[in-house]
């Protein structure tokens with residue numbers, strides 16, 4: 004059992020916290036392109052490079068498409084690679100997101116979550132990362148700058164685990180987290196490095212029947228990213244699903260190991276329950292809103308209301324078992340979505356959680372609250388109203404509106 | 414700047430292939446010949462990356478591969494970005510003592526679609542950043558992999574499936590983009606054009622591109638019998654005629670200084686040896702409509718464009 008390391012407290016915004024975590028993680032290649040509200044990450048990192056504080060090749064590309072491409076090929080050449088983006092930048096990467104996960108390149112990417120155009124909007128919602136749900140990336144949503152720092156460090160260890168070997172997105176809410184100063188406890192450089200370790204490369208069998216490190220290596224003529232047709236493609240994809248399953252085990256392990264050195268853990272790394280033991284009504288949310296919801300839950304608890312919160316930290320892979328375990332006794336659950344699925348049946352988190360709970364006996368009422376698009380503020384009083392609404396559903400045994408919009412002019 | 418590498422035909426023939434036979438290219442596919450020749454120029458540990466396109470598809474059908482070097486394909490428009498990432502990784506891993514090779518060369522391969530059109534942004538960015546790699550454009554003058562659609566590299570008058578010769582429109586109405594000149598304008602240390610008929614010149618230029626520090630761009634003419642509707646036995650002849658008609662002159666620009674390569678220099682010194690473009694055009698079905706009464710005048714137009722471009726090149730080479 005390791006003891007918690009003494010840590011320095013720095014005033015950092017979320018972007019700076021990410022940049023610092025990257026600096027400490029002994030990253031070999033950073034390739035990135037600036038976009039609000041991620042820009043500070045790239046700028047800070049450029050300063051580290053300019054001041055000789057990092058041993059990193061910094062590639063300031065001409066687009067996000069090339070930034071992710073360069074990270075992908077750097078990664079399969081054996082380097083630890085990082086990029087960062089948001090909104091339109093992530094959308095521009097879309098094609099390469101699939102290629103990165105398909106090539107099993109453990110790239111880590113921070114996303115300062117931001118709305119998608121049109122209309123143009125630079126503020127927070129989760130449309131950008133939700134639109135990449137099926138791209139084969141692990142997705143972690145953080146609640147504060149501290150968690151952004153911690154999660155980027157953890158992300159490398161998760162991504163590079165040979166049982167996982169998948170890229171990871173760490174999403175932090177644009178402006179709310181990216182640009183807001185917080186006290187962040189930071190670990191010493193050497194501790195971070197030791198925690199992540201050096202880049203692990205698994206052995207694979209080459210087409211020549213040779214045992215070789217899984218990388219582009221002049222020692223072996225390995226072909227990567229080939230064309231695989233009807234006869235093989237499907238198996239490649241099935242393996243990615245298996246890797247996601249493995250991530251469900253690896254993420255909690257990393258969360259636990261990290262807790263031992265830092266004293267901080269985020270639930271089990273997948274889900275963070277808040278007063279759910281005896282909760283009758285609960286919400287589920289992702290990202291910084293959880294902070295506000297927790298305050299509201301505290302207030303409700305002090306009034307004797309059995310309210311709770313489940314923070315979905317890891318959206319991909321979806322922690323199905325945990326969601327069921329935490330929510331099966333609850334009577335009414337409000338799923339808070341900070342993005343929309345136009346023409347669908349509610350927001351993406353709603354789809355998935357409602358579907359997850361479908362098979363349990365006595366499943367709770369499950370309703371959707373879509374909120375905060377384009378950075379619209381979500382106040383404690385609005386969250387109070389969500390809980391009141393859930394109470395009413397329990398009391399009346401009746402759902403008036405399955406899909407609700409919070410704080411919207413209609 | 415360059416080594417004094419010399420080779421005999423025998424040595425080249427005996428040098429083990431790094432682009433192996435068994436790939437699925439059509440009979441008479443010049444791009445495949447070009448890759449084989451380029452890979453003869455390799456000087457040591459090398460990583461190759463390939464844009465989506467015919468050469469990627471024919472060489473990597475899983476679980477087979479034609480590549481005897483580490484090779485990666487990721488997408489269509491990003492061959493130069495692939496190279497950027499590989500080169501950056503090699504540089505820092507070397508610095509950190511994590512790879513043992515003293516140096517690893519990086520070669521990016523892409524077709525005309527992956528270069529003139531969708532890939533030009535990544536290419537321009539990568540060379541502006543100064544990554545040390547050789548970019549090879551194998552130019553078969555259309556999107557062949559998807560079924561012969563026009564590209565910015567398709568010449569004026571060529572019939573493709575998206576610039577078909579109709580009763581009114583005589584094939585592609587725009588000129589071929591001067592891609593190699595565009596690369597020279599990036600002020601990179603080495604740009605050259607090559608053609609597989611002049612295989613020695615091609616291999617030498619590929620080697621120079623590999624040797625040079627910083628980005629190098631090699632534009633290789635590569636007839637595609639399938640897309641050009643030409644006889645598969647005539648691909649190499651066409652790659653000779655393209656040079657002899659000055660449709661595709663051979664030159665190098667070393668640090669921006671243009672100079673003609675011997676096969677074209679001969680024509681500059683003895684212009685009477687220059688062949689009319691019709692000799693080149695008539696061997697290809699994609700220009701068949703230009704030999705009908707309705708569009709016949711256009712071969713003169715092609716001759717005019719060719720001459721104009723040739724004169725411009727001669728001026729750049731200080732040969733007028």
Ligand SMILES: Cc1ncc(C[n+]2csc(CCOP(=O)(O)OP(=O)(O)O)c2C)c(N)n1
Pocket residue numbers: 444465466467468489490523524525526527528553554555556557558559564
């Ligand atoms: C983003 C994207 N758009 C379109 C395609 C379809 N596509 C694949 S290869 C190709 C054409 C390739 O043409 P070129 O680069 O000239 O290579 P060639 O096949 O002629 O060798 C196209 C359009 C693609 N793979 N990716």
Ligand code: SF4
Pocket residue numbers: 437438439440441442443444445467468471553557558636637638639640
């Ligand atoms: S279509 Fe053309 S470029 Fe493609 S393999 Fe056939 S001959 Fe080669």
Ligand SMILES: [Mg+2]
Pocket residue numbers: 524525526552553554555556557
């Ligand atoms: Mg082509």
